[in-house]
Every structure is written in C-alpha cells, then in structure tokens.
Amino acid sequence: MSEDLIIPDSENKKVNLNRFTSVVFGCKTNQSESDSIIRELESAGFKLVDFKENPDFAIINTCTVTSISDKKARQMIRRIKLQNPEAIIITTGCFVDFNRHFLKEIGVDYVFSNGQKGEISNLIKKIYGYNLANSDTQPNLKLTGKHTREFIKIQDGCEQKCSYCIVPYVRKKYKSEPPLKIVSEINQSTENGLEEIVLTGIHIGKYGADFKNKDVYAANDIKLPVLDLSALIELIINKTNVKRIRLSSIEINEITDKLLNLIKNNQMIARHLHIPLQSGSDRILEYMKRPYNACFFFEKINKIKTVIPDITLTSDIIVGFPGESDEDFNDTLNAAQKIHFSKIHVFKYSPRKYTPAALMSDQVREDIKNERSLKLRKLAAKLREEYIVSNNEKILRVAVERINHAGNLVSGMAENYIKVYFPLNTNAEVIKTGQLVYVKTESVYLEGLYGNLVDI
Ligand code: SF4
Known part of the structure; x- marks a missing residue:
C-alpha cells in the first residue's frame, strides 16, 4: 500500500x-x-x-x-x-x-x-x-499538526534516584539541549501559528547542570553567566515571539526566587506549576528519597502563593508506597487538602524491578492501595470541582485546541489548566487552533467552563 x-x-x-x-x-x-x-x-x-x-x-x-x-x-x-x-x-x-x-x-x-x-x-x-x-541535515521544522501547543524538549535524564523510580536507569545522566537550538525550535513553532509552548524534560529544574563551558552555549550576542532554567526562560522571552510559556513538572526544591519573580513579572509565563508532592508523610518521603520534607514543601508553597497569588498548583501523589501506614496516608490527604491542589494525578505504587523500593519488605497490600487510591481520587475530584467553580465568571486566556464547525463549539486550555468551551458563531474565519483568545466564563460545562469570546 x-x-x-x-x-x-x-x-x-x-x-x-x-x-x-x-x-x-x-x-x-x-x-x-x-x-x-x-x-x-x-x-x-x-x-x-x-x-x-x-x-x-x-x-x-x-x-x-x-x-x-x-x-x-x-x-x-x-x-x-x-x-x-x-x-x-x-x-x-x-x-x-x-x-x-x-x-x-x-x-x-x-x-x-x-x-x-x-x-x-x-x-x-x-x-x-x-x-x-x-540529505538535508537541518531538522524539518514543520509541525506535526498533532498538537496545538508545542512540547519543546529542553533536557533529558535524571540523577536524583528516588527509591521507587526507574527513570534514572533508563534516561540516565542530565543532558540539556543547547539554548539556541531551543530558541530556534520555539521560533519555528510560533511561525507555524502555535502561541503556547511547553518546556518539557525529565527533570527541567536541572536545566544547564551538565554544561561544562557555558560560553560554548552562549553564542552570538547572548551572554549567559549562569545557564539555568530561569536564564533559559529569560532568553526565550528576549529572543522569541512566543505568547505563552508553560513549564512541565518541576521539583519543589528547584523553584528558585528568580524563577518565581520571572513568573510574577511576565504575563507570558503561565501561572501554573506542576509540583510533585508524592507523599505528605515525612517518614515516607524519606523512604522515597525525596529531597524535602512536608514542612519544607508547605513553606515553599506558601512562598509561591505569596509571590504569585493567582498561581495554579497541580501535583503527583503516590499511594501505597512500602511502609505507608494509615497515619502516613492521612498526612498525604491532609497535605493535599491544605495546599488545595487544583488537579492531582494519583498513582498506585507498583514495584519497579531494579529500584530499591521494590526490595523493601513492607509492601502494602493491593486492596489497601486500591482503597487509598479511591479516597485520594475522591478528594482530588472535589478539589478540582471547587477550583473550576471558583474560575467561573472570570476572563481566562485560552489556547484554542479544537474547532467543531458542525457543533458550533470551540475548546481550548486556559492558562490555569481548565478546559474552556465557547461558541464559534461569527468568528469562524478568525479563530485558529493554537491561537490564544480571551473567554469570559459563564457556567460550568462538562469538566470545564463555558463562556464567550471577549476583546481585551
Ligand atoms: S521521580 Fe522524578 S526526580 Fe525522582 S528519580 Fe524519577 S524522574 Fe528523577
């Protein structure tokens, strides 16, 4: 064929x-x-x-x-x-x-x-x-047409070795992409009509950690004395026309004051951080070999909310990690409630061969894992619903994802990670996928919000 x-x-x-x-x-x-x-x-x-x-x-x-x-x-x-x-x-x-x-x-x-x-x-x-x-050695920069937000890979590898995670064994050492390559990919993405990009990697907070000679990567007129995630974002702001930059998952201990101030002072950086909590229990966090305890996590979250009051916080949590008692699990529930994450990805712990946690003796029974997963998912759904309702009757900036001409309905993702719907109406000619538009939300619709386009 x-x-x-x-x-x-x-x-x-x-x-x-x-x-x-x-x-x-x-x-x-x-x-x-x-x-x-x-x-x-x-x-x-x-x-x-x-x-x-x-x-x-x-x-x-x-x-x-x-x-x-x-x-x-x-x-x-x-x-x-x-x-x-x-x-x-x-x-x-x-x-x-x-x-x-x-x-x-x-x-x-x-x-x-x-x-x-x-x-x-x-x-x-x-x-x-x-x-x-x-053959042409230049990478083809045409978009795949599969996404309406481009995922820009800035980094690979993880050396943290959390005790449950197999990723460091298969992704190996930190490897950051050269900044000018990233800038050029973003420029191509915006030329192709995508107004939002997502900076993605296995451990983006470690961007630049592997650069030995920073001058090698700071080409032309770009001077980057420190080449870390914040410096990269500044470079993207200065050297591209992208309208919205979103960060993928980032570790709490890698959110620096500089990064927070960058988000605070630049409307083009989505006010959304996905920060894995994994557990609310100090004991379990230690077994997991996570680089923080619950107190540090809460204090940092308070700081983030103080600097950027309208920040959206989402997270990953693992239930049923070896040794997790009812009390540990309750600490996790309380932490999720206290922080009020607007979305939580709940993972049931599953032993990964070659990782230290797989060899821990006190594995949690499957039925207990299921029960805890259900409880946390219920809490997550409640928090999500409250968050969506609290964003009704607001003006949200939405990246258009789907245009359904027959159904007269457009959908897209708001900065705060809520799905937003609005009617196509007479704007059929001007709305394009990948474009950022403003929508005044009017009601809760499906698992998101419904509203109408507004001019800002
Ligand atoms: S959970 Fe994340 S930070 Fe920890 S080892 Fe896996 S990839 Fe690295």
Whole structure:
C-alpha cells in the first residue's frame, strides 16, 4: 500500500516511499521526541498513518514508569505486530532496556534505547535507500499538526534516584539541549501559528547542570553567566515571539526566587506549576528519597502563593508506597487538602524491578492501595470541582485546541489548566487552533467552563 512520492535527494528521483505509524506512551518528553522523529520522516516524504491503516513500518515509543505502562507497551507491540505482520517494527523508549528478551521473542525488528532515538529516522531512510550523504541535515521544522501547543524538549535524564523510580536507569545522566537550538525550535513553532509552548524534560529544574563551558552555549550576542532554567526562560522571552510559556513538572526544591519573580513579572509565563508532592508523610518521603520534607514543601508553597497569588498548583501523589501506614496516608490527604491542589494525578505504587523500593519488605497490600487510591481520587475530584467553580465568571486566556464547525463549539486550555468551551458563531474565519483568545466564563460545562469570546 505504498504511494508514489518524491524523495528530495541529489538526483531527485521518484521512488516508492512508505507509510509509517507512530505510537507514543508516557510523558511529554516522549511525545516531544516522537514529534521530532515524525517531523524528520515527513520532511523526507514518508507518510504518517494510523496504526490501523496497514503501515509499512511502526515506531512505538514506550514508557515504563509503572507496571501499567509496561502492560500498555506490551499490548500495543503485540497488537501492531498481529495486525501488520509485514510491517517493520521499531521500538524505543524507557520500556525497551529491561525488556529485550520480550522484544526479541515477539519479533520486533529494531530496538533503540532512549539515547539512540535520534538515529531512528536515519535508519529508516537507509532502509528505504535515502541518500543520507546528500540529505538535508537541518531538522524539518514543520509541525506535526498533532498538537496545538508545542512540547519543546529542553533536557533529558535524571540523577536524583528516588527509591521507587526507574527513570534514572533508563534516561540516565542530565543532558540539556543547547539554548539556541531551543530558541530556534520555539521560533519555528510560533511561525507555524502555535502561541503556547511547553518546556518539557525529565527533570527541567536541572536545566544547564551538565554544561561544562557555558560560553560554548552562549553564542552570538547572548551572554549567559549562569545557564539555568530561569536564564533559559529569560532568553526565550528576549529572543522569541512566543505568547505563552508553560513549564512541565518541576521539583519543589528547584523553584528558585528568580524563577518565581520571572513568573510574577511576565504575563507570558503561565501561572501554573506542576509540583510533585508524592507523599505528605515525612517518614515516607524519606523512604522515597525525596529531597524535602512536608514542612519544607508547605513553606515553599506558601512562598509561591505569596509571590504569585493567582498561581495554579497541580501535583503527583503516590499511594501505597512500602511502609505507608494509615497515619502516613492521612498526612498525604491532609497535605493535599491544605495546599488545595487544583488537579492531582494519583498513582498506585507498583514495584519497579531494579529500584530499591521494590526490595523493601513492607509492601502494602493491593486492596489497601486500591482503597487509598479511591479516597485520594475522591478528594482530588472535589478539589478540582471547587477550583473550576471558583474560575467561573472570570476572563481566562485560552489556547484554542479544537474547532467543531458542525457543533458550533470551540475548546481550548486556559492558562490555569481548565478546559474552556465557547461558541464559534461569527468568528469562524478568525479563530485558529493554537491561537490564544480571551473567554469570559459563564457556567460550568462538562469538566470545564463555558463562556464567550471577549476583546481585551
Ligand atoms: S526526580 Fe525522582 S521521580 Fe522524578 S524522574 Fe528523577 S528519580 Fe524519577
């Protein structure tokens, strides 16, 4: 089922180019990496199709953060293999390193660890006879069209080694992207009409930690005596026209005064921080090897709320960590209530092979984990509802995500991470996906708010 396309090589000869599918699981970093592969392949003439449309090859970018992630990776690889027995199957991502045996057994053709992801598009080009020596080494900067906010990967790796987490073993050492590469990706993103970007990475608070010679990275007229996350954001503000910058997850101890003041003084930085709490119990935080205790967390949250009163705070929490007693769990419930997170991702602890927590003797029973997960989810839903209601009858700045012409309905994500809907009406010509618009909210709608466009 190949189509005739033109390969842009030196001879410009016409050959069959093939159709591929890309499936991605897990974090925004994975998504950003899959987007880069898609961009490179599309620029070489390959065509992206759904995995149900008989692709000629499939790239499956996996996650291994929980046992459910592993299950999803296994299921998807099996499914694609079964539905497309002739297709070349390429797997990558965090699942592959510790599951080589399974991948070999099931007949996956190529396995790329995270550090080798950048080589995937070249391998495919080679397989299809693309002349790499004459190929354009510039990355294709066209957008994938899959998102209305671009995920910009600024960093990879984590060296923190929380006792439950497998990520440091599969993502390895800190590796920051050069600032000017980031600036150029953002500029391309805004040229393509996306007005919000999300700075993403495995541990973004460590941006720049691995730069040895800062001058190497501070090119042209840009002087960066300290190259950290705040300096990078300042650079983005000065060197791009992006209208909204959102940060992905950041550790509480890496939120500096400089970063808080930057957010306070620049309306273009979304007033939203996703800060993993993981547990409200000092004992459990210590077992988890998290770099803070509950008191430090509360004090820092108070400071954040004082500096930026309209900040939105969301979090990740793990329930059922080994040794977690009822009292520890109650500390977590109380902490979530006290901070009033507007959204909480609740994870049930699942032992990850090779991590210290998997070997801890006092594992929590599955039924207790389920019970605690349900309780925390209920609290999270209540806090979320209260937060949504408290944002009714306000003017919110919304990044347009979907335009439903037939249903006369537009939806998008507000700065504070609430889904907002509004009617298309006469603005059909002017509204575009990726654009930032102002909406005056009028009522609670689905799991978000409904309102009307306003001119500011
Ligand atoms: S900071 Fe901890 S939880 Fe986050 S990726 Fe690193 S080790 Fe895992």
